[in-house]
Amino acid sequence: MGGRLKNALVYTVLILWMLVVVLPLVWTVFNSLRSSLEVTENPFGIPWLFTGLPEKYVDEPAIPAPIDSVQTNYRKAWTDSHFGDFFLNSIIVTSLSLVGILAFGAMAAYALARFQFRGNRVLLLYFISGMMIPAQLVLVPLFFQFTYISEWGSALLEPFGYQLKLHDSHTGLILVYIALSLPFTILVLTGFFKSLPSTLREAGIIDGCGEYRVFWHIMLPLARPGLVTAAILNFLGIWNEYLFALVFLTTEEKKTLPLGLASVSIQAQYKTDYGLMFAGLVIVLIPTLAVYLVLQRQLTRGITVGALKG
Amino acid sequence: MKLKRDQKWFLLVFLSPAFILFTVFAALPTLRALGFSLQKWDGLSEPRWAGLKNFADLFQQSDLFLNALSHNVIIMVFGGGLTLLTSLCFAALIHRRVRGAGLFRVTFFFPNVLSSVAIALLWVLLYSTTEFGVINNGLIALRGGVQGLLDYWGFKITLPDFGLPFPFTESSYLIWSVIPIMVWTATGFYMVLFLAAMENIPETFYEAATLDGASGTAQFFHITLPLIREVLTVGLVFLVIFSLKFFDTIWVMENQWPRKESHVMATLLYQKVFSEYNVGYGSAVAVVLFVLVFLATLVTLRLSRREALEY
Numbered sequence: 001m002g003g004r005l006k007n008a009l010v011y012t013v014l015i016l017w018m019l020v021v022v023l024p025l026v027w028t029v030f031n032s033l034r035s036s037l038e039v040t041e042n043p044f045g046i047p048w049l050f051t052g053l054p055e056k057y058v059d060e061p062a063i064p065a066p067i068d069s070v071q072t073n074y075r076k077a078w079t080d081s082h083f084g085d086f087f088l089n090s091i092i093v094t095s096l097s098l099v100g101i102l103a104f105g106a107m108a109a110y111a112l113a114r115f116q117f118r119g120n121r122v123l124l125l126y127f128i129s130g131m132m133i134p135a136q137l138v139l140v141p142l143f144f145q146f147t148y149i150s151e152w153g154s155a156l157l158e159p160f161g162y163q164l165k166l167h168d169s170h171t172g173l174i175l176v177y178i179a180l181s182l183p184f185t186i187l188v189l190t191g192f193f194k195s196l197p198s199t200l201r202e203a204g205i206i207d208g209c210g211e212y213r214v215f216w217h218i219m220l221p222l223a224r225p226g227l228v229t230a231a232i233l234n235f236l237g238i239w240n241e242y243l244f245a246l247v248f249l250t251t252e253e254k255k256t257l258p259l260g261l262a263s264v265s266i267q268a269q270y271k272t273d274y275g276l277m278f279a280g281l282v283i284v285l286i287p288t289l290a291v292y293l294v295l296q297r298q299l300t301r302g303i304t305v306g307a308l309k310g
Numbered sequence: 311m312k313l314k315r316d317q318k319w320f321l322l323v324f325l326s327p328a329f330i331l332f333t334v335f336a337a338l339p340t341l342r343a344l345g346f347s348l349q350k351w352d353g354l355s356e357p358r359w360a361g362l363k364n365f366a367d368l369f370q371q372s373d374l375f376l377n378a379l380s381h382n383v384i385i386m387v388f389g390g391g392l393t394l395l396t397s398l399c400f401a402a403l404i405h406r407r408v409r410g411a412g413l414f415r416v417t418f419f420f421p422n423v424l425s426s427v428a429i430a431l432l433w434v435l436l437y438s439t440t441e442f443g444v445i446n447n448g449l450i451a452l453r454g455g456v457q458g459l460l461d462y463w464g465f466k467i468t469l470p471d472f473g474l475p476f477p478f479t480e481s482s483y484l485i486w487s488v489i490p491i492m493v494w495t496a497t498g499f500y501m502v503l504f505l506a507a508m509e510n511i512p513e514t515f516y517e518a519a520t521l522d523g524a525s526g527t528a529q530f531f532h533i534t535l536p537l538i539r540e541v542l543t544v545g546l547v548f549l550v551i552f553s554l555k556f557f558d559t560i561w562v563m564e565n566q567w568p569r570k571e572s573h574v575m576a577t578l579l580y581q582k583v584f585s586e587y588n589v590g591y592g593s594a595v596a597v598v599l600f601v602l603v604f605l606a607t608l609v610t611l612r613l614s615r616r617e618a619l620e621y
């Protein structure tokens with residue numbers, strides 16, 4: 001086969017797959033700009049928003065202007081269907097989980113990587129073996145455990161006027177996310193801390209820093225690439241997590257984005273409100289897309305590092 | 311190194327948050343799940359010891375579990391197999407220096423960062439039998455085009471209508487309909503994985519092979535594939551584990567109520583525990599799932615520990 005023909009074939013295949021991946025998303029964004037009427041009449045073309053209303057509808061007062069349909073779709077999704085709340089909830093749950101994962105993960109990884117003590121290896125193994133636990137296995141016991149952990153916790157916190165509520169609350173979800181993300185995070189970060197020269201710590205100690213300051217001011221900044229990798233991978237996992245959120249969150253206003261999208265879509269399909277459905281999809285898809293485009297290099301590198309080590 | 315007193319305190323402070331959280335919310339529930347699977351319990355009344363009855367029920371009570379398991383296997387073999395094929399293929403194409411490799415890599419990988427719920431709903435819309443269902447309309451147009459050509463060339467053949475528009479998302483076809491979704495999503499991930507491994511192979515290997523007159527295909531099978539075997543194994547385990555844990559797509563596409571024709575292990579587990587309050591049965595499913603994941607990991611670790619090729 002001629003080199004040129006072969007080359008053309010290679011590019012055709014690659015570009016075709018690119019279209020298969022990208023076009024459904026362009027289509028989703030386009031459809032979120034259409035009214036339900038337009039979705040059924042003009043599902044594949046350029047939205048009327050850009051081309052203008054077709055002749056036959058121009059003088060029709062019952063047909064809204066395209067720009068109004070866009071507003072209707074997104075207002076319905078954001079306000080009436082609580083996507084605004086879902087978005088905020090996702091941000092709260094994800095950011096608090098990430099803070100916990102990185103803080104506790106880095107602390108434990110540092111202690112395990114830089115200090116020799118009895119049981120060090122066993123403890124590391126204990127944490128890392130957690131990577132094999134499927135979410136489905138711990139799901140059911142956690143559901144029942146939440147009840148009495150809440151009781152104990154509330155009894156403990158009562159003198160301070162607090163209550164611990166794990167069922168149908170972000171607290172419970174965050175604690176589970178942290179616990180189940182620790183194994184992978186500790187694995188990655190232990191590797192990082194081990195690769196840092198031990199003389200750094202000794203120099204810090206000699207200069208009169210305590211162990212805490214050595215960790216905070218010397219080790220943590222040096223481990224930043226590892227922290228970034230762990231943060232990105234955990235962010236995507238938690239932002240998109242569905243199963244635990246499904247079990248632990250029941251109130252509509254507390255739901256995270258994937259969960260909210262799933263419940264709204266059932267109503268939207270029932271009412272054949274396609275505009276709402278597509279707008280909801282766009283609201284869920286765009287943030288991860290944006291994060292991905294910004295961090296894509298670190299992400300793919302992190303994944304290969306994680307996979308080759310794990 | 312002998313630890314000083316304040317260092318002991320330091321270690322205690324640094325290790326206990328992770329230890330407590332992991333123990334309470336991961337390790338203990340794992341043990342309790344094993345306990346649950348040996349009990350008969352509706353979640354409210356006093357649990358009763360059941361021994362291995364729950365596990366026997368999985369296989370004897372009805373064919374629900376074996377059905378679900380067979381669906382996981384279908385997803386593993388066809389979804390996983392196709393994903394492996396496409397990702398290896400694209401990785402090999404891009405590895406041999408195409409222009410715009412970065413662009414292809416970024417776009418192919420991109421579905422992996424999207425929420426699986428959003429992807430499932432997107433495909434519900436793509437599969438739709440209504441005016442805007444892209445796939446059905448595409449197939450109808452394709453059939454019309456072929457029919458037109460046949461007529462134009464003067465063949466007296468009428469094509470059957472192939473049942474179009476086809477109800478892809480109906481329970482009885484769903485297991486097969488999720489396979490394209492899996493391939494669409496996962497191909498980019500495995501491509502990036504394999505490509506990273508391929509880029510570690512020294513260029514001199516290929517130069518030498520080219521001098522010896524080996525074709526591109528021969529080079530792929532005799533240099534590239536053997537040298538990325540370890541990463542290939544890792545990819546294989548990931549795919550097996552992923553297929554065993556499969557949940558979100560089915561759950562969402564079935565509007566949270568899968569039927570016998572569409573259940574996989576994880577959806578069956580969920581329904582048994584949270585809708586039918588049969589905690590023992592559901593936990594037995596979870597334990598089987600865990601054992602299978604564990605075995606898959608073990609087998610692969612075993613395989614990849616064989617002599618790694620040095621280069």
